[in-house]
Amino acid sequence: MSANEDAITNWFAGQRKLAKSDFPIGIGDDMAQIRLAKDTSVLITTDILLEGVHFDFATATLKQIGYKAMAVSISDCAAMATIPIAAVVSVGLPKGFGQRQLKQLHAGIILAADKFNCKLIGGDIAGWKTKKPFVINVAMLSKPAANKPVKRSGAKVGDCICVTGSLGGSGESPDYKHLTFEPRVKEAIEIAKMVTINAMLDISDGLSSDLNRICRQSGVGAIINAEDIPISPQAVRLSSPQAKKNKEPLKAALNDGEDFELLFTLSTKDCEKLLKNWNNKTAITKIGEITNTNKMQIKTADGKIKNLEISGYDHLKI
Amino acid sequence: MSANEDAITNWFAGQRKLAKSDFPIGIGDDMAQIRLAKDTSVLITTDILLEGVHFDFATATLKQIGYKAMAVSISDCAAMATIPIAAVVSVGLPKGFGQRQLKQLHAGIILAADKFNCKLIGGDIAGWKTKKPFVINVAMLSKPAANKPVKRSGAKVGDCICVTGSLGGSGESPDYKHLTFEPRVKEAIEIAKMVTINAMLDISDGLSSDLNRICRQSGVGAIINAEDIPISPQAVRLSSPQAKKNKEPLKAALNDGEDFELLFTLSTKDCEKLLKNWNNKTAITKIGEITNTNKMQIKTADGKIKNLEISGYDHLKI
Numbered sequence: 001m002s003a004n005e006d007a008i009t010n011w012f013a014g015q016r017k018l019a020k021s022d023f024p025i026g027i028g029d030d031m032a033q034i035r036l037a038k039d040t041s042v043l044i045t046t047d048i049l050l051e052g053v054h055f056d057f058a059t060a061t062l063k064q065i066g067y068k069a070m071a072v073s074i075s076d077c078a079a080m081a082t083i084p085i086a087a088v089v090s091v092g093l094p095k096g097f098g099q100r101q102l103k104q105l106h107a108g109i110i111l112a113a114d115k116f117n118c119k120l121i122g123g124d125i126a127g128w129k130t131k132k133p134f135v136i137n138v139a140m141l142s143k144p145a146a147n148k149p150v151k152r153s154g155a156k157v158g159d160c161i162c163v164t165g166s167l168g169g170s171g172e173s174p175d176y177k178h179l180t181f182e183p184r185v186k187e188a189i190e191i192a193k194m195v196t197i198n199a200m201l202d203i204s205d206g207l208s209s210d211l212n213r214i215c216r217q218s219g220v221g222a223i224i225n226a227e228d229i230p231i232s233p234q235a236v237r238l239s240s241p242q243a244k245k246n247k248e249p250l251k252a253a254l255n256d257g258e259d260f261e262l263l264f265t266l267s268t269k270d271c272e273k274l275l276k277n278w279n280n281k282t283a284i285t286k287i288g289e290i291t292n293t294n295k296m297q298i299k300t301a302d303g304k305i306k307n308l309e310i311s312g313y314d315h316l317k318i
Numbered sequence: 319m320s321a322n323e324d325a326i327t328n329w330f331a332g333q334r335k336l337a338k339s340d341f342p343i344g345i346g347d348d349m350a351q352i353r354l355a356k357d358t359s360v361l362i363t364t365d366i367l368l369e370g371v372h373f374d375f376a377t378a379t380l381k382q383i384g385y386k387a388m389a390v391s392i393s394d395c396a397a398m399a400t401i402p403i404a405a406v407v408s409v410g411l412p413k414g415f416g417q418r419q420l421k422q423l424h425a426g427i428i429l430a431a432d433k434f435n436c437k438l439i440g441g442d443i444a445g446w447k448t449k450k451p452f453v454i455n456v457a458m459l460s461k462p463a464a465n466k467p468v469k470r471s472g473a474k475v476g477d478c479i480c481v482t483g484s485l486g487g488s489g490e491s492p493d494y495k496h497l498t499f500e501p502r503v504k505e506a507i508e509i510a511k512m513v514t515i516n517a518m519l520d521i522s523d524g525l526s527s528d529l530n531r532i533c534r535q536s537g538v539g540a541i542i543n544a545e546d547i548p549i550s551p552q553a554v555r556l557s558s559p560q561a562k563k564n565k566e567p568l569k570a571a572l573n574d575g576e577d578f579e580l581l582f583t584l585s586t587k588d589c590e591k592l593l594k595n596w597n598n599k600t601a602i603t604k605i606g607e608i609t610n611t612n613k614m615q616i617k618t619a620d621g622k623i624k625n626l627e628i629s630g631y632d633h634l635k636i
Binding site for chain 2: 089092124
């Protein structure tokens with residue numbers, strides 16, 4: 001159960017009431033929204049990436065780490081269908097880390113920043129007294145697009161559940177998709193232009209955990225079809241004899257996390273319209289429906305309906 | 319020389335030009351400013367605090383660490399004479415760290431937040447796979463007060479140099495002022511109401527380093543009077559026989575850092591006006607003048623003028 005992280009987040013959210021007029025979106029979504037004037041608001045997200053957890057120097061270059069740190073936050077902007085504006089980046093540096101390494105990291109930060117027209121406008125540098133570990137935090141601002149920022153809590157019974165791209169195996173060699181993924185900003189804004197998205201987030205901890213978040217925050221249930229889940233080539237390879245991992249691709253797609261694909265719900269009518277008119281190289285797949293059961297369910301290939309195990313990544317799992 | 323950190327910051331700032339119309343203040347100040355509409359802008363700062371560097375579990379409670387993390391960023395809001403609005407907090411947790419510890423940390427975050435009416439609106443939780451270390455990052459938004467946000471780069475030849483409070487010994491027992499200090503938000507806004515502040519920052523790395531930043535960014539020099547520098551009781555105690563540290567209080571005041579007092583410059587006329595009318599329990603002391611020498615100088619008690627050694631904390635010093 002991905003319950004610990006969500007439980008404490010709920011507890012935090014309950015400690016102080018935020019005035020809706022000043023903070024239309026508060027704790028517990030992909031970004032918080034701050035109203036600054038009648039027609040002007042800004043959104044903010046923060047993401048911390050830890051050595052040995054979100055990346056490893058054995059498999060990632062500093063440039064890739066810089067890119068990933070920015071891309072994770074840009075993906076949060078996409079999750080609300082908002083437009084990235086600017087970022088500030090903090091780093092905790094291992095002893096001996098100098099200007100050369102910072103410039104490599106910067107190259108990755110700028111690669112992502114330039115691609116999404118998100119400016120690097122500040123930061124903070126601190127050094128550990130030890131040779132380990134490296135840590136990087138990105139805080140990013142975005143602004144609403146033509147649509148209202150899309151929350152997690154708007155899923156309605158009968159909605160179709162859709163995802164972009166394909167899922168699973170994001171941490172697997174040789175691709176290490178989690179280091180090079182393309183945040184779905186353009187896709188999110190394009191979808192929001194075509195239809196009304198009722199609820200959305202980006203899949204960071206795994207489809208099962210993140211769909212559960214939409215359902216809990218919307219007060220609904222869901223049923224997904226195992227056969228419809230778009231499984232990534234990286235996850236498919238896991239079951240090949242060469243992989244020797246004996247890992248089930250479907251499970252990888254459900255629980256691996258760090259896919260950074262969009263997971264969203266919309267009315268059946270809008271779903272039909274979207275799938276009919278969608279003309280983008282990033283696939284959109286309908287994977288299930290929102291139900292009034294309050295349960296998370298999965299229909300397997302043999303037609304049986306089972307409870308969906310929520311077993312994505314939980315940072316507070318001990 | 320506190321040169322490494324500043325050198326790389328300059329390098330970062332030089333890599334991409336930011337449009338002044340969208341980003342009136344960019345990389346290299348206490349906060350960056352983003353214009354969102356004609357008359358609406360927001361400022362952002364980010365600060366990362368590392369276990370063993372900015373705090374230690376031997377001398378700090380989790381509540382104190384939460385308070386400090388917020389107070390450091392609130393102090394940045396003060397440094398621009400702006401009003402804190404909201405913060406997002408990221409943490410990297412040692413293995414075994416659970417909800418109980420997060421609630422203690424939260425108590426300190428909220429203590430600072432409530433005191434300065436700065437709302438906690440979001441965050442990120444990640445867990446190391448190891449028992450160490452703890453890291454916390456705060457990103458904070460502020461809005462301009464009646465004054466324009468005060469930059470570091472506006473010091474003028476002939477300006478008086480002033481500081482709030484007293485300096486040095488912030489890390490010394492039993493007070494550990496660096497954990498409990500009161501950011502000077504109200505003072506900054508009050509000063510800005512009374513006079514025009516030409517340049518300002520908050521002293522985080524030490525008076526010598528931070529005054530040097532104002533001078534470098536303003537293209538001026540400075541001379542300070544050793545006898546006028548307000549030395550904190552904590553720094554004075556360092557030279558007592560009991561302290562056994564044999565550390566010179568003046569050096570502590572010049573270089574210890576983490577004072578989080580305001581350092582600012584203003585015209586002689588405004589300085590006179592301010593000192594005459596200032597009626598706040600936080601002292602303001604004139605400590606020197608901005609010069610056209612391009613040098614950093616100090617006048618010692620015997621009347622001699624020496625070069626001021628810049629030896630505050632540098633996170634990139636190896």
